[in-house]
Amino acid sequence: MGQGIDFDIVVIGGGIVGLASAYKITLAHPDIRVAVLEKEEQLAMHQTGHNSGVIHSGLYYKPDSTKAKTCAKGRKELVAFAKKHRIPCEITGKIIVATDEKELPGLERIYQNGLENQVEGIEKIRPDEIKEIEPFCEGIAGIKVPCTGVIDFAEVSKALGRLIEKNGQGNKILTSHEVTGFDKHDFYMSIVTNKGAFSANYIINCAGLQCDRIAQMDGLDPKMRIIPFRGDYYELAEEACEKVKSLVYPVPDPAFPFLGVHLTRKVDGSVECGPNAVLSFKREGYGKTDFNFTDTWESLSYWGTWKMFRRHWRYGLGEYTRAFCRKLFLRQLQRLIPSLGPDDIKPGGAGVRAQALGSKGELIDDFKIERNKNFIHVLNAPSPAATASLAIGDYINEIATEYFNLE
Numbered sequence: 001m002g003q004g005i006d007f008d009i010v011v012i013g014g015g016i017v018g019l020a021s022a023y024k025i026t027l028a029h030p031d032i033r034v035a036v037l038e039k040e041e042q043l044a045m046h047q048t049g050h051n052s053g054v055i056h057s058g059l060y061y062k063p064d065s066t067k068a069k070t071c072a073k074g075r076k077e078l079v080a081f082a083k084k085h086r087i088p089c090e091i092t093g094k095i096i097v098a099t100d101e102k103e104l105p106g107l108e109r110i111y112q113n114g115l116e117n118q119v120e121g122i123e124k125i126r127p128d129e130i131k132e133i134e135p136f137c138e139g140i141a142g143i144k145v146p147c148t149g150v151i152d153f154a155e156v157s158k159a160l161g162r163l164i165e166k167n168g169q170g171n172k173i174l175t176s177h178e179v180t181g182f183d184k185h186d187f188y189m190s191i192v193t194n195k196g197a198f199s200a201n202y203i204i205n206c207a208g209l210q211c212d213r214i215a216q217m218d219g220l221d222p223k224m225r226i227i228p229f230r231g232d233y234y235e236l237a238e239e240a241c242e243k244v245k246s247l248v249y250p251v252p253d254p255a256f257p258f259l260g261v262h263l264t265r266k267v268d269g270s271v272e273c274g275p276n277a278v279l280s281f282k283r284e285g286y287g288k289t290d291f292n293f294t295d296t297w298e299s300l301s302y303w304g305t306w307k308m309f310r311r312h313w314r315y316g317l318g319e320y321t322r323a324f325c326r327k328l329f330l331r332q333l334q335r336l337i338p339s340l341g342p343d344d345i346k347p348g349g350a351g352v353r354a355q356a357l358g359s360k361g362e363l364i365d366d367f368k369i370e371r372n373k374n375f376i377h378v379l380n381a382p383s384p385a386a387t388a389s390l391a392i393g394d395y396i397n398e399i400a401t402e403y404f405n406l407e
């Protein structure tokens with residue numbers, strides 16, 4: 001491809017979506033030069049390195065959506081990838097538990113959805129079967145999902161980074177390179193970073209929490225805005241870890257793309273509880289009181305945010321109070337594991353989700369990928385995008401091959 005040009009394709013963002021996309025492109029097109037530009041010193045410092053580490057089954061997602069299609073495919077490929085590259089990964093299975101009669105229709109809906117999405121091995125379970133799997137869990141009905149698992153997505157990202165460079169001499173992973181703008185020329189693009197400019201023919205925007213800003217730098221009106229939703233975690237104290245064998249989830253509220261506070265036994269054996277979902281005042285802020293004026297202004301000056309507030313204020317208020325009140329957070333966990341006490345939980349980390357919000361205040365549910373001139377923009381890649389990453393990579397490679405006319 002282009003001679004005298006630094007790279008054929010530049011991917012912006014060294015999270016798992018950018019890396020998986022670059023990896024799949026380098027596999028399919030070994031002769032082209034691909035660079036991944038990441039603004040942080042290391043890969044996977046934002047959503048990918050701050051998530052729950054769950055390999056999702058694909059149970060919840062609307063049949064025929066990109067989420068449903070890529071989750072099942074990506075999950076299987078991810079497990080094989082982890083095995084091949086010796087990344088710790090375990091298929092532990094999970095249960096979804098209804099604790100109240102009112103949740104039974106929701107549980108049934110998820111089960112039927114899982115059948116439609118052909119999730120392997122799902123089964124309805126009775127209270128005694130819940131106890132056989134999770135002896136400390138109390139529920140009136142449940143679903144057993146055997147193909148769910150846990151993994152360290154940051155480790156997957158690092159492996160992808162190594163493979164991208166191995167796949168071609170001209171391929172580069174450039175950390176500490178923040179993209180600040182673009183200069184358009186007749187036959188190529190100049191990508192301006194804090195460390196100088198690079199020329200490239202095509203650009204793929206996988207900037208996660210910053211993806212709408214990169215799209216705007218390209219002159220695209222993305223007709224959405226990234227609204228950051230922080231998720232706080234607690235951890236179980238060592239003595240309480242025996243109360244959770246694998247993964248225990250509540251029945252989620254179908255109005256939201258979040259799965260509800262759950263308990264996850266991670267690959268290192270620790271048990272994480274969370275995340276909740278509160279509007280964050282900083283896109284990359286992991287503390288409860290972190291604040292950034294530009295981020296806050298951009299969220300609050302967007303009509304969609306106020307429409308979302310109007311529609312969901314009760315849910316938002318509930319999540320906020322639980323974020324600041326350990327007792328209320330614990331009460332949510334006790335619905336699933338009643339014997340958990342105040343000394344059983346200690347504060348853990350946090351993650352911030354890049355959730356695309358439409359102008360009518362709708363939380364955009366499915367993955368959103370747009371083309372514009374020399375760009376492909378990934379504008380919504382929330383959970384289960386880490387699970388689905390290798391399949392999303394294939395999908396982006398397909399789009400790039402056709403749209404960029406790659407050989």
Ligand SMILES: Cc1cc2nc3c(=O)[nH]c(=O)nc-3n(C[C@H](O)[C@H](O)[C@H](O)COP(=O)(O)OP(=O)(O)OC[C@H]3O[C@@H](n4cnc5c(N)ncnc54)[C@H](O)[C@@H]3O)c2cc1C
Pocket residue numbers: 012013014015016017018019037038039040043044045046047048049050051052053054055056177178179180206207208209210231275350351352353354381382383384385386387388
């Ligand atoms: C709390 C939480 C829990 C989750 N749990 C799960 C789970 O259990 N399972 C699952 O499958 N998914 C989960 N997810 C979702 C999953 O983590 C994300 O969908 C996925 O990590 C998105 O990857 P990404 O590469 O798009 O974004 P990111 O990982 O955020 O990567 C984007 C990268 O772009 C870089 N960047 C931004 N701007 C620039 C710029 N100007 N120049 C250069 N680089 C730039 C950033 O520094 C960042 O590294 C969870 C997410 C959160 C937040």
